[in-house]
Amino acid sequence: MKPWWQRLVGTRLATATVADVRPPTLGRTLQPEQVLRPVRPAFIWATLVGAFLLNLLPWGRAIWVPDFFALTLVFWNVHQPRKVGMGIAFAFGLMMDVHNGALFGEHALAYTLLSYGAITLHRRILWLPVTSQTIYVFGLLLVAQLASAAVRLWVGGASPGWWIGLLSSALGAAIWPFLHLGLLAPQRRPAKRDDTRPL
């Protein structure tokens, strides 16, 4: 007869092994993943420039409008971290500064930080389903905006109502699932089109 504690440990171990044998049920991660076609660099550039042009539209004082370029940048940083890096983020940031009449380097700094965050987190973000990715994207956009805000507070003091701009991060994160659908669509295309697969 074994002592009581050994018996206890033994049964514990047994139950643990039985539980481990069961396959993990982690929701959507076990669903089949589609193998994507390689992305065309021209498409990346076209979407980045297009998003930048969207930012250049005369939005006026509507500072809650999401930063389309930041969002597209995060998308490509997450999906193609070796093709879109911090240099591109920095260069577009400088142009954004000139357009907005902001301090030279303010958006550049924000976009660089954003890009770094997205590149560092890209494996973790890709592992999650799209709806959960939204939370990460919101965090990244918020950090970038706060960095820009910190620069302004440091140099010149706050302007009234600047925090309304933080709403643009939330709106940006809200359109992330749609962006995900749209920008991945060309890579989901089948090699040969037929009637059953129209896209």
Place this chain on the structure above:
Amino acid sequence: MEHGPPPLFNQGVSARARLAFFSLVAAALIIVDAQVNALDAIRNGVEILLYPVQRVLLWPRDVAVDFASYFTTIGGLSEENTRLRMAAIEQAQRAQAAAQLQLENEQLRKLAGLRERLDAPGQVVVALYESRDPFSHKIVIDRGSKEGMRAGGPVLDETGVVGQITRVFPMTSEVTLITDKEQSLPVQIVRNGLHAVAFGGSEPSTLELRFLPANADIENGDSVVTSGLDGVYPPGMAVATVTRIDRDVKDQFARVVLKPVAGMSKSRMLLVLLVEPPPLAPPTETGRGNTSGNLRGDHAVAKGVRR
């Protein structure tokens, strides 16, 4: 398929090193740009590249605005016509009176041996867009250094003072509105001639009068005009009306909130006065001595008194 074989050893510069490099460059640019105007050449270059794109992107909005105005009703037009005609009659009367007053003024000034006021020529410009910067109130106009715009020039609309040109590009210029927090201008209250300095307000699209004693003679609804002490804005331009006065017993100064009179109309036409820039202020700690309105509070006050 999607991922090519990764280069095993040659991964390039690490992400952290890149982050450090680009953030340092950005921080250096920010510091330099905040202190001196040394980066204007680069800025001008980027602006020249961006300018055609910006103009093309303004086109859809202009088309939409034109389309909307095409469908104005005859009733609306005739109403506007009547209103404009009445305004014209009113102004004709005032203009005649003004001509007479000017003559009288000239004679009096000659008698008193004062300098004559110079009339600044103006140029009509069109506002292109408002910058989407939550931290400043700026608009961009369609004339630049090629058309003789200069930093410091005051900008008006048909009702009053709008702001001041703070940065000039070859084709466009940036105008900082008087409601911007960094902007200040010397003003005068019409009713009693009290001098004060108006700053951009701490509430959105308002102005504030600072450094007025708590017992200053100000009432709600007082209209405030430029005093012309800074040599930038011509005297007597309408700026704002007083909307609220907080006379806190604890506080030494009264808190006066103003509502700007300009910018109420939908028209995007503005008038830039091509005044000679005032002589450079003595170098200040902020290093921004070239645009008088852009100075921080104390310097602006000191300047106003000195002149």
